[in-house]
Amino acid sequence: MNELKVPVITIDGPSGAGKGTIAQMLALELKWNILDSGALYRTLAYFMKKNAISLKNFSEKEDEIKAKFNVSFDPGTPGEPVKVLFENEDITSIVRTEEMAQLTSNLAAEPIIREFIKPCQRDFMIQPGLIADGRDMGTVIFSDAKHKIFLTASIEERAKRRQTQLKRQGLEVNMRNLLQELEERDKKDMEREHSPLIPAKDSVMIDTSNLNPEGVVKEIKTYL
Ligand code: C5P
Numbered sequence: 211m212n213e214l215k216v217p218v219i220t221i222d223g224p225s226g227a228g229k230g231t232i233a234q235m236l237a238l239e240l241k242w243n244i245l246d247s248g249a250l251y252r253t254l255a256y257f258m259k260k261n262a263i264s265l266k267n268f269s270e271k272e273d274e275i276k277a278k279f280n281v282s283f284d285p286g287t288p289g290e291p292v293k294v295l296f297e298n299e300d301i302t303s304i305v306r307t308e309e310m311a312q313l314t315s316n317l318a319a320e321p322i323i324r325e326f327i328k329p330c331q332r333d334f335m336i337q338p339g340l341i342a343d344g345r346d347m348g349t350v351i352f353s354d355a356k357h358k359i360f361l362t363a364s365i366e367e368r369a370k371r372r373q374t375q376l377k378r379q380g381l382e383v384n385m386r387n388l389l390q391e392l393e394e395r396d397k398k399d400m401e402r403e404h405s406p407l408i409p410a411k412d413s414v415m416i417d418t419s420n421l422n423p424e425g426v427v428k429e430i431k432t433y434l
Pocket of ligand 1: 225247251252311314315318319344345346347
């Protein structure tokens, strides 16, 4: 396998496993670029909703969408989510809701959507390096990356973390609903036909349930 010219560390795993926090910490420490692929899918879902674009008319509008789909990320500050900028407007709080996550998960199962997002993701490979966070970073998009991490955590711990994140955004959520939504979304992401959520064979698996973010980063550094 050819080695990538730009070093890439992939971080995959289910929702709430800590991918965003860890990707942010590594990107800030290494001064590397960051790709939050989940946010890329969320932004596309937001754009389609806003412009009344459906799966049916997606292909006829594809060139128009491509021309307008300018997404970038700012790792921001620790403790805050990675910022999502769409045409230079900060849409972080708009796309990081559970409602948008469910909508996104449905869309992300569609091959036409995955094919559209694929090249956008490779465009983030810029020197000095890239931290790529998602579900299929190590298996599909950067299958040629040298370093692959797969984060897991118990469903209870992941729901707790998601609740804290949403609370910080000023959103109140019911824990029972959140648990159910996370379970449904994980199931959909793991069982879909195209690019399902599975660990790459050459990935290192870290259970983050009983670790703080610094502990996870320490384990990753030991592996690197
Ligand atoms: O990571 P995040 O929760 O923002 O992702 C939202 C949804 O986007 C996921 O539930 C998943 O369905 C989809 N996704 C994906 N492939 C990725 C990243 C996210 O299908 N690489």
